[in-house]
Amino acid sequence: MPSAGETTALVRSFYAQRRARLSPTDLRAIAPICSALEAHNSKRALLLVDQLLKKSPADPSALALKALALSVSSSAARVDVLKVVDTAKAANGGAALGDADVLMLLTHVLRSVGQGDDALELLAEAVKKHPDNEDLSTEAFLQHVRANDRKGAQQTALRMSKHFADDRYFWWSILSTILAVRDLANPNPDGPLLLSIAERQLSTRYASSSSSSSSSSTAGGEGGKDVEGAGYKTADEFHLVTRVLELRAQYSAAAASSPTSASSSPLVLPSLPRSTTTTTTSSSPASTLVAHFSSPEADKWCATNLGLELWRREATLAYGDAGAWEREVARLAGALEKGDTNWHTMLYLIRLSVALASSTRTSSSSASPSSTSPSSAPSSDAPDHLSRARTLFRHLATEGPKAKVERGYLLGLVELAREAHAHGWSDYEPLGPLVEEYVTRFGTKACCFDDVRPYLEVLGDEDAAALRDVLREVAGGAVQTIPAATKVINAHKMLRFLSGETTAEGEKAAADEFVRRYFEAMPLGKDLPTTELQPADDFALLAGQALVSAFHLSHDRTYLERAIVLAEHALQHSKYKYQLRLLAINVLRLVGAHSLALAHYRTFGVKNIQHDTLSHVVLARAATFAVEQGSGGGKGGAQAQAGVWEDALATEAWYVGGTREAGDMVVKAFSYGAYVKVEDFAAFRDKLDASLEGALVTLEALRMRVVRGQLDPDDVDEAVEDVDKLVKTAAGQYSDNRDFKTLPDYQPKGGNTIWQQTELAVRQDATWLRAVAGAYARFLSPSSDIIGVEPPSSLTRSETALVAFAQNAQAALVASLDEAPKKEQAAVAFFKEQGELFATALDDSATLPWELVQIVQVAFEGFALLELGINQRLDELASTKAPDQAKHQKRLRAFRNLAREPLKALCVKLTAHGKKVGKERAKFVAGVQDLTQFEALDENRITNVAHAVTESRRSAIEALGFAIHRRTAK
Known part of the structure; x- marks a missing residue:
C-alpha cells in the first residue's frame, strides 16, 4: 500500500497535468475526488468517483482515480483493484493506453499491489500502440528504471534516442547502457555488445559535431583548427563518456580470451587526438x-571538478603505462609544491612512484593491463622516483610553509617507508623512526592514533620496542591542558595496541589507571556546553575495553559490571559520545539487561539508511528478548514500553519504504538531468535490495512474531514467501552494509576486536540466515522438500539444536501413523536437551546472563514452531482430503502435548532463576566495590546502576517465563 505522502504527491501531480488537458467541466468533475484522496479519505473518494462513473462509465481519469482509491483503502481486495485497472485499459477502445497521466496512476496502482510486471507490460502495450507518443515513451522508460529493469530501460532509451529529437534521450540511452553493464561481480553476458553500441552512438555524435565544427571553422578562415564547440559541453557529458571508456577497459581486462577487445570501428571523441582516433582499432x-584522461579536454574538466581529478589519478595508476605514470607523478609533485594538501594527491604520488620503482626493479616495462608503446617507455632514472618522492615530502614536512600544521607530508614519508617495507626494499628509510617522529610532532592531534594504526600493525619487534619506550614516557605526562591530555590518550592507545599477551589482573590494572586518568582530566571540560564531548572521554572508552578484555581472560562477570558503571557515569557528562554508548549497549546486552541497552540505542534517533547500517546493534538475535512485560500478558509498566519488537517493526517498515524511495531517487536523477548521480543512486539501491541486514531483520521479525504468538493466519502465506526467498538466495548475493567501525577498537593487535568480544555469540552471517530460514521453512511448509545444510559455526549451541529439531519435527509431522511415535520421540528430545543445557549453564559461572535467556527462548521458539507446523500440516491434510485426517489430527495434538511437558519443567527452572536474579543487586554492588575509591563513583550511584541492571534482567526473565506458562497452560 502506498504511503500517505506518496499518494498526496501523486494526486497533485495528476491533477496539475489534467488542468492542461481537460475541459473546465471535466476538471471540475474530478477535483472533489482528488481533494478527498489528498485528505486521505478513500471512502469519500470512492463515493464521488462512483457517482461520476454513473454519468461517464468509460471516463479514463475517473477509472484511474478509482483504482488509486481502492489501492489505498484498507478494506479493498487486490482482485477489486485489478478489475478496475482492466476496465480502465479496455474503456473507449483502449483510449487510456494513449494517456500518459492515466497510465502513470494505473502503473503506480499495479506496483502498489505487487503487480510490477503487469505495470511494465501495460506500458509496453501502450508504447506499441502509440509509438509516436513521446510522453508515453518517457513514462515507460522511467517505469523501467523504477522497477530496476535495466534491459528494458536500455532498449526503450535506445529507441527514444533514435525516434525523438530531444538530446536528453541520447544520454538516457548511454546511461542506461552503463547501468546495464556496471556490475562487474556478475558481468552482463551482453556487456561487450552493449558497450559497442554505446561506442557507435558516441562516435556518430561526435563525428557529426566535429564535421560541423570543421566546416564552420573553414568557412571562418580558421583552417583545420579545433573550435570550442567541438568539445564536451558539460562535466556530466565528460563523466559519462569517461565511464563508458572505463567499462570498456574493465571488460577487456576481465576477458582473458580477448585482452584487448578493441573497437571494430574508429572511436571518435573530442578528448582523443586525431592520431589516436585513426588508430583506435589497434589500441x-x-x-x-x-x-x-591525458587530453586537454580532461585537463579542462578535471581542473574544476575534484571528483574527475581523483578519478583520473586512479585510472592512470590502474590502466596507465610507465610513461603515463611518470607524467602523472610530475603533475602531482607540481601540485604539492604549489600548496595542494589533499591526502589523495600525496597518496597517489606515492602509489605511482612505487609502481614505477617496482616495474623498473622487476625489469618490466609496465605493470598495467595495457601494453607499453616505445614512445612511452620509462626514463632511465625511474628507480630514483621513490627517492625523489621522499625528498619532496621531507622538504615539505620540514621547510614547507605549512610544515608545522600539515601532517600529510610526514605521513607521506611514513607511507613511503611502509610501501618499501612491504616490497622488501631494504635500501630505503626504516619505518620505526618515522612513526616515532610523527607521534612526537602530531601526538596532540585527536586523530594521531588512527593515522598511525596501519603502520603500527606492520612495525617490526625492534621498532615496536623502541616506540614503546618513547610512548611510556609520554603516557606518564600530566593532563593539565586539552592538547596534553590528547597526547597522553594517543600514547595509551598505541601502547595498548602494541602490548603483547596479558592477564586479567593486568587488564584490570590498566583499566584502573585509565579510570584514574579519566577523573584527573575531567576538570578540563568543566566549562564546556552539555552538547560538547569531554576531553577525557577516551580514557573511559579505554577503561571499558580493558575491562571487557579482562572478562574474556577470566570469565568473571564483575568486570563487565564495572564497565557498565563507568560507561553510565561517563555518558552523564558526555551524552553524545556515541562510541561509549555503543560499548554500553553491547555490554548491557551481554549481561541480559536488554531494555537498558534499548534505551541507549533509542537516544541515537536512528533514521533512514542508519536502519541498514546500525540496527544490528540491538536487532542481532533480538528474538532472545522478543517477549517483554506487557506483550506476553505479564505485568505492565515501564518495561512494556522498552520492547525491541517496536524497533524491529520500524526497521522492517523502513526497508519497504527505503527500497521504493531508492528507486524514486534514480528516476528523479534521470528526470532532472543529474546524470552523474544516477549510478551512485543505482548502486545504493542495489546494496539496499541485496542487504544482508534487511534479510536478517525480515527473519528476526518473523521469529519475534512466532515467539510472541502474533503470526496471524493471514500472515502465513507472506511468511512462506519470505522464508522461501531467504532459503533460495545464495550467500554471495548479499551485501553486508552493517557498520562495525562505529565502535573503535583499542584492543591489542592480533586478538579479537572489541566488536567480536561484545557481540552476542558469533556474528550472524548469510550462512546463519539460510540455516535458520531453512528450519522455519520446514514448519511453514511441512510437506515440502527442504535440502539440509551443514550447521554453520555462527549458530549458538541452542540454535544448532533448533535446526536439528526442525528436521526431526518435519519428519514427525509428515510421518505415517505407524512410524510417527518413534519420530515424535526423536523430536521431543530437543526440549529435554535444552532443559539439561539450561541446568548445566546455570551452574557454570562463565555463562553469561543472555545465554541463559537464549536457551529457554529457543526452546520456547521450538514449541511455538511446532504448533505452527501442526496447524500447517492439518491444513495440508484437509486440502488433500486425506483418509486418515481425523487420526492424524488426534496424533498431532498428542505430539504437541508431549513436547509441552519438558518445556513446562524448563519454565519452572527459569522462573526460579528469575527470582534469584531480582535479589542480585547487593552482589552487583559488592563486585564493583573497589570503584568507590573514586569520589564520583560513590555507593549510591553504583547502587542505582545495580538496581537498574538487575531489574532489567529480572523483567526479561519474568516476561519470558509468563509467556511460556500462558502458552503451555492448555
Whole structure:
C-alpha cells in the first residue's frame, strides 16, 4: 500500500497535468475526488468517483482515480483493484493506453499491489500502440528504471534516442547502457555488445559535431583548427563518456580470451587526438582511457571538478603505462609544491612512484593491463622516483610553509617507508623512526592514533620496542591542558595496541589507571556546553575495553559490571559520545539487561539508511528478548514500553519504504538531468535490495512474531514467501552494509576486536540466515522438500539444536501413523536437551546472563514452531482430503502435548532463576566495590546502576517465563 505522502504527491501531480488537458467541466468533475484522496479519505473518494462513473462509465481519469482509491483503502481486495485497472485499459477502445497521466496512476496502482510486471507490460502495450507518443515513451522508460529493469530501460532509451529529437534521450540511452553493464561481480553476458553500441552512438555524435565544427571553422578562415564547440559541453557529458571508456577497459581486462577487445570501428571523441582516433582499432581500451584522461579536454574538466581529478589519478595508476605514470607523478609533485594538501594527491604520488620503482626493479616495462608503446617507455632514472618522492615530502614536512600544521607530508614519508617495507626494499628509510617522529610532532592531534594504526600493525619487534619506550614516557605526562591530555590518550592507545599477551589482573590494572586518568582530566571540560564531548572521554572508552578484555581472560562477570558503571557515569557528562554508548549497549546486552541497552540505542534517533547500517546493534538475535512485560500478558509498566519488537517493526517498515524511495531517487536523477548521480543512486539501491541486514531483520521479525504468538493466519502465506526467498538466495548475493567501525577498537593487535568480544555469540552471517530460514521453512511448509545444510559455526549451541529439531519435527509431522511415535520421540528430545543445557549453564559461572535467556527462548521458539507446523500440516491434510485426517489430527495434538511437558519443567527452572536474579543487586554492588575509591563513583550511584541492571534482567526473565506458562497452560 502506498504511503500517505506518496499518494498526496501523486494526486497533485495528476491533477496539475489534467488542468492542461481537460475541459473546465471535466476538471471540475474530478477535483472533489482528488481533494478527498489528498485528505486521505478513500471512502469519500470512492463515493464521488462512483457517482461520476454513473454519468461517464468509460471516463479514463475517473477509472484511474478509482483504482488509486481502492489501492489505498484498507478494506479493498487486490482482485477489486485489478478489475478496475482492466476496465480502465479496455474503456473507449483502449483510449487510456494513449494517456500518459492515466497510465502513470494505473502503473503506480499495479506496483502498489505487487503487480510490477503487469505495470511494465501495460506500458509496453501502450508504447506499441502509440509509438509516436513521446510522453508515453518517457513514462515507460522511467517505469523501467523504477522497477530496476535495466534491459528494458536500455532498449526503450535506445529507441527514444533514435525516434525523438530531444538530446536528453541520447544520454538516457548511454546511461542506461552503463547501468546495464556496471556490475562487474556478475558481468552482463551482453556487456561487450552493449558497450559497442554505446561506442557507435558516441562516435556518430561526435563525428557529426566535429564535421560541423570543421566546416564552420573553414568557412571562418580558421583552417583545420579545433573550435570550442567541438568539445564536451558539460562535466556530466565528460563523466559519462569517461565511464563508458572505463567499462570498456574493465571488460577487456576481465576477458582473458580477448585482452584487448578493441573497437571494430574508429572511436571518435573530442578528448582523443586525431592520431589516436585513426588508430583506435589497434589500441587497447585501457590505453584509450589513459589517452582520454591525458587530453586537454580532461585537463579542462578535471581542473574544476575534484571528483574527475581523483578519478583520473586512479585510472592512470590502474590502466596507465610507465610513461603515463611518470607524467602523472610530475603533475602531482607540481601540485604539492604549489600548496595542494589533499591526502589523495600525496597518496597517489606515492602509489605511482612505487609502481614505477617496482616495474623498473622487476625489469618490466609496465605493470598495467595495457601494453607499453616505445614512445612511452620509462626514463632511465625511474628507480630514483621513490627517492625523489621522499625528498619532496621531507622538504615539505620540514621547510614547507605549512610544515608545522600539515601532517600529510610526514605521513607521506611514513607511507613511503611502509610501501618499501612491504616490497622488501631494504635500501630505503626504516619505518620505526618515522612513526616515532610523527607521534612526537602530531601526538596532540585527536586523530594521531588512527593515522598511525596501519603502520603500527606492520612495525617490526625492534621498532615496536623502541616506540614503546618513547610512548611510556609520554603516557606518564600530566593532563593539565586539552592538547596534553590528547597526547597522553594517543600514547595509551598505541601502547595498548602494541602490548603483547596479558592477564586479567593486568587488564584490570590498566583499566584502573585509565579510570584514574579519566577523573584527573575531567576538570578540563568543566566549562564546556552539555552538547560538547569531554576531553577525557577516551580514557573511559579505554577503561571499558580493558575491562571487557579482562572478562574474556577470566570469565568473571564483575568486570563487565564495572564497565557498565563507568560507561553510565561517563555518558552523564558526555551524552553524545556515541562510541561509549555503543560499548554500553553491547555490554548491557551481554549481561541480559536488554531494555537498558534499548534505551541507549533509542537516544541515537536512528533514521533512514542508519536502519541498514546500525540496527544490528540491538536487532542481532533480538528474538532472545522478543517477549517483554506487557506483550506476553505479564505485568505492565515501564518495561512494556522498552520492547525491541517496536524497533524491529520500524526497521522492517523502513526497508519497504527505503527500497521504493531508492528507486524514486534514480528516476528523479534521470528526470532532472543529474546524470552523474544516477549510478551512485543505482548502486545504493542495489546494496539496499541485496542487504544482508534487511534479510536478517525480515527473519528476526518473523521469529519475534512466532515467539510472541502474533503470526496471524493471514500472515502465513507472506511468511512462506519470505522464508522461501531467504532459503533460495545464495550467500554471495548479499551485501553486508552493517557498520562495525562505529565502535573503535583499542584492543591489542592480533586478538579479537572489541566488536567480536561484545557481540552476542558469533556474528550472524548469510550462512546463519539460510540455516535458520531453512528450519522455519520446514514448519511453514511441512510437506515440502527442504535440502539440509551443514550447521554453520555462527549458530549458538541452542540454535544448532533448533535446526536439528526442525528436521526431526518435519519428519514427525509428515510421518505415517505407524512410524510417527518413534519420530515424535526423536523430536521431543530437543526440549529435554535444552532443559539439561539450561541446568548445566546455570551452574557454570562463565555463562553469561543472555545465554541463559537464549536457551529457554529457543526452546520456547521450538514449541511455538511446532504448533505452527501442526496447524500447517492439518491444513495440508484437509486440502488433500486425506483418509486418515481425523487420526492424524488426534496424533498431532498428542505430539504437541508431549513436547509441552519438558518445556513446562524448563519454565519452572527459569522462573526460579528469575527470582534469584531480582535479589542480585547487593552482589552487583559488592563486585564493583573497589570503584568507590573514586569520589564520583560513590555507593549510591553504583547502587542505582545495580538496581537498574538487575531489574532489567529480572523483567526479561519474568516476561519470558509468563509467556511460556500462558502458552503451555492448555
